[in-house]
Amino acid sequence: MEYRTLGSSPLKVSAVGLGTWAIGDDFWGSVADSDSIKAIHAAIDAGINLIDTAPAYGSGHSEEVVGKAIRDRRDKVILATKVGILREKGAFNRNLKPESVRREVDDSLRRLGTDVIDLWQIHWPDVSTPLEETVGEIDRIREQGKIRFLGVSNFDVELIERVRKLTEIVSVQPHYSLLERTIDAELLPYCAGQGIGVLGYGTLAGGLLTGKFKKLPRFEAGDHRDNFYPFFKEPTFGKAQKLLAVLAEIAGERGRSVAQVAINWAIRQRGMTSALVGAKSPSQAQQNAAAGEFALSPSDLERIEIAWKEAGLARPAK
Numbered sequence: 001m002e003y004r005t006l007g008s009s010p011l012k013v014s015a016v017g018l019g020t021w022a023i024g025d026d027f028w029g030s031v032a033d034s035d036s037i038k039a040i041h042a043a044i045d046a047g048i049n050l051i052d053t054a055p056a057y058g059s060g061h062s063e064e065v066v067g068k069a070i071r072d073r074r075d076k077v078i079l080a081t082k083v084g085i086l087r088e089k090g091a092f093n094r095n096l097k098p099e100s101v102r103r104e105v106d107d108s109l110r111r112l113g114t115d116v117i118d119l120w121q122i123h124w125p126d127v128s129t130p131l132e133e134t135v136g137e138i139d140r141i142r143e144q145g146k147i148r149f150l151g152v153s154n155f156d157v158e159l160i161e162r163v164r165k166l167t168e169i170v171s172v173q174p175h176y177s178l179l180e181r182t183i184d185a186e187l188l189p190y191c192a193g194q195g196i197g198v199l200g201y202g203t204l205a206g207g208l209l210t211g212k213f214k215k216l217p218r219f220e221a222g223d224h225r226d227n228f229y230p231f232f233k234e235p236t237f238g239k240a241q242k243l244l245a246v247l248a249e250i251a252g253e254r255g256r257s258v259a260q261v262a263i264n265w266a267i268r269q270r271g272m273t274s275a276l277v278g279a280k281s282p283s284q285a286q287q288n289a290a291a292g293e294f295a296l297s298p299s300d301l302e303r304i305e306i307a308w309k310e311a312g313l314a315r316p317a318k
């Protein structure tokens with residue numbers, strides 16, 4: 001596994017991180033906690049040290065499962081969670097009011113079974129709360145030693161610059177994969193130039209970039225991933241299949257899986273620190289972790305770039 005410095009922090013994070021939205025068990029179909037815990041252990045054993053969760057994932061359930069899984073291995077993990085999205089009657093509501101932020105940190109610490117969060121990330125912007133008030137409260141929480149470093153998620157460059165005038169952030173967490181490359185234009189070069197870490201999420205486009213969905217899938221009740229990721233419909237699904245054919249060729253030549261090629265592509269992009277990849281089983285976690293153990297060649301990357309353009313993916317997903 002390759003390890004990389006996270007922005008201006010001293011943290012060395014694995015180039016492949018483990019995402020734990022799916023194991024919240026309320027949005028991605030049902031996952032047994034015992035399988036989730038085995039997946040987390042397999043990820044750590046395979047060299048992943050960055051685990052990303054959020055209170056919003058299963059209304060705290062993902063944090064609880066992560067907490068149980070790392071109880072006897074806290075020192076092996078860089079624990080990243082988030083603040084600012086409350087699950088209320090099934091909705092994902094933004095709330096960065098100081099009193100809510102203050103409540104959330106203690107709730108997260110309790111669920112995670114730890115006394116410090118390594119990376120606390122503002123999950124989404126909340127336009128109804130002045131950023132100054134949120135950041136002021138977060139700084140007080142940091143002074144109390146409850147969090148080590150601050151990051152943001154789903155922030156554009158303009159908003160990042162506003163936060164940086166108020167406090168130090170070490171990372172940003174944007175949506176990033178071969179099917180969602182909006183950040184190529186501005187955010188990635190900005191972060192590379194400013195030394196801000198980038199943790200890309202949705203690296204497998206909700207599983208589509210594993211190549212396992214040959215036809216438009218119908219997900220089981222309770223699995224809403226196709227609401228969040230806009231790729232499980234035409235024309236994007238068909239375009240993705242064209243790209244996947246080339247990823248499969250490269251995977252075959254290298255003795256790797258399609259998922260590993262898609263993940264490795266993401267961590268080879270300039271400015272990317274780590275790709276956050278979800279896993280529901282030990283074998284998925286092991287396979288995804290191993291994507292951090294090889295490097296696609298410049299000619300592989302060139303072929304992928306050409307295939308991406310020829311598939312018509314340069315236009316935003318509709």
Ligand SMILES: NC(=O)c1ccc[n+]([C@@H]2O[C@H](COP(=O)([O-])OP(=O)(O)OC[C@H]3O[C@@H](n4cnc5c(N)ncnc54)[C@H](OP(=O)(O)O)[C@@H]3O)[C@@H](O)[C@H]2O)c1
Nearest residue numbers: 019020021022153201202203204205206207276277278284
């Ligand atoms: N900040 C944000 O707003 C935000 C938003 C989204 C995600 N995230 C973070 O990013 C993480 C990753 O994104 P994601 O979990 O949404 O999606 P993802 O990583 O693109 O896809 C994960 C899903 O793909 C399938 N999969 C994973 N590895 C596989 C393999 N090797 N072979 C076959 N199938 C495999 C699994 O589902 P099945 O087995 O059921 O197909 C898994 O749940 C999240 O868990 C979360 O931590 C953050």
